[in-house]
Amino acid sequence: MxxxxxxxxxxxxxxxxxxxxxxxxxxxxxxxxxxxxxxxxxxxxxxxxxxxxxxxxxxxxxxxxxxxxxxxxxxxxxxxxxxxxxxxxxxxxxxxxxxxxxxAQPEPTVANSAALAHALNDAAEPPLRPVPDQVAELLKSLNCPPRLAAHLRLVHDVAWQITDWVRQRHPHLDFDRQAVLFGAATHDIGKSLRIAELSGPGSTHEAAGRDLLLQHGFDDALARFAATHASWTDIDITLEDLLVSLADKVWKNRRVPDLEDLVVTRLAQASGQQPWEEYAALDELLTHIGDTADQRLTFQSAYPIHG
Ligand SMILES: [Fe+2]
Incomplete structure (x- = not known):
């Protein structure tokens, strides 16, 4: 019954x-x-x-x-x-x-795809790298909200800066830079299914994003970031996860001490340097990135949720 x-x-x-x-x-x-x-x-x-x-x-x-x-x-x-x-x-x-x-809203419009293309390709100041091609194709196939695409592009760009710094400072550190960049460019992709979470609170986009990436054939090592980007204190979290979470905060100059401490601890362990030295260097980088947060916020808000 x-x-x-x-x-x-x-x-x-x-x-x-x-x-x-x-x-x-x-x-x-x-x-x-x-x-x-x-x-x-x-x-x-x-x-x-x-x-x-x-x-x-x-x-x-x-x-x-x-x-x-x-x-x-x-x-x-x-x-x-x-x-x-x-x-x-x-x-x-x-x-x-x-x-x-x-x-049951209207079908995706031509206007949305035009605005999405702008979010993915428009020039910006300071210059903004494009997301990886496979991510851009996926966002287009999902008719992703333009504002979400702009956000993913911004966080990807910040992750590029952070991982470039890690690579130069710790050339022998074994970490998967491409995974971090993919994770940053897709971390909120579940919001294309949970549009209310683009402008309001909610975490249902996390599992939804991972499932969406798995459905599109990405393996769990890449899809995981969509589910982990807000849970950096979990026991099995990797340096790659932490760097995606960090980029997702610092793009708007949000500083989260416990997250930064976890990154510093991993870097100090890997390099044998003192944590305070690692912290000072990371702080300098994040302050530098934070200095252009206003431009990034302006860029993101220029793109509509619905095209
Ligand atoms: Fe985000």
Whole structure:
């Protein structure tokens, strides 16, 4: 027998509503985010399966970009979740209809692709490197919001400066510079699926971004950054992860002492230098990068979320 429930994630400030079948698998799902209860997901198993059966990957991706990704597997533990409650079918249908109407926005426009091309290619002061070609192609295929592309380009450029400095200062240090650059250029790519998180809080774009990259054939060593860029205190975090997180802060001159300390510790261990010496050198670099943060902020805000 079908049943309708809702659960709340305080961490993400998301109310999830489900229609469940008799095995408590999600048949339909609606997620509402934040105090405005903004719809971010309204997805149906039947529609997902139809697209999968057609093996139409592009259509499935476009569906998931628009309507979100359905929770898979049994939700039979839902009764233990925070503020879990049964709701009526009518209550579910009301949020479903509202969310579907909200998410059924017009198809991507020519204007969006033009603005996206500008965000990826426009000259800037100080000069801004382009993201790697494979990332630019991916962003275009996703019809990425122009502002997100501008952000990824800025963070990639700062990561380029940081990794260039690391390479020159510690020529024998073994780290994967290309992975850092890829990670910086894609870290927020999940926001192309969770557009509300481009202008508001939320972390659902992190796992969504990693999944999106995996779906596009990138291996986990590259896709991981989309999920790790905000969690630098995790036990298995690498120097590459830390450098992506650092670039994602310093581009706007945001200084995060505990993150910088972790970077300094790794560099001091690798070089045998005193931590204070490493800190002084890193501080000089980050101050230099921070001096042009205003130009970067102006660049980013010049590009629209929707083209
Ligand atoms: Fe970011």
């Amino acid at each position: 079908a049943r309708w429930i809702r659960l709340y994630s305080a961490e993400e400030d998301i109310w999830s509503h489900y229609e469940l079948d008799d095995e408590e698998w999600a048949v339909r799902q609606v997620d509402l985010h934040g105090p405005e209860q903004q719809p971010i997901t309204a997805t149906a198993l039947e529609e997902v399966l139809r697209l999968r059966d057609q093996e139409n990957l592009a259509a499935l991706q476009s569906y998931e970009r628009r309507y979100g990704v359905l929770a898979e597997g049994s939700l039979d533990g839902w009764r233990d979740a925070a503020q879990a409650a049964g709701i009526t079918r009518q209550e579910f249908e009301a949020v479903w209809i509202r969310a579907r109407q909200h998410l």
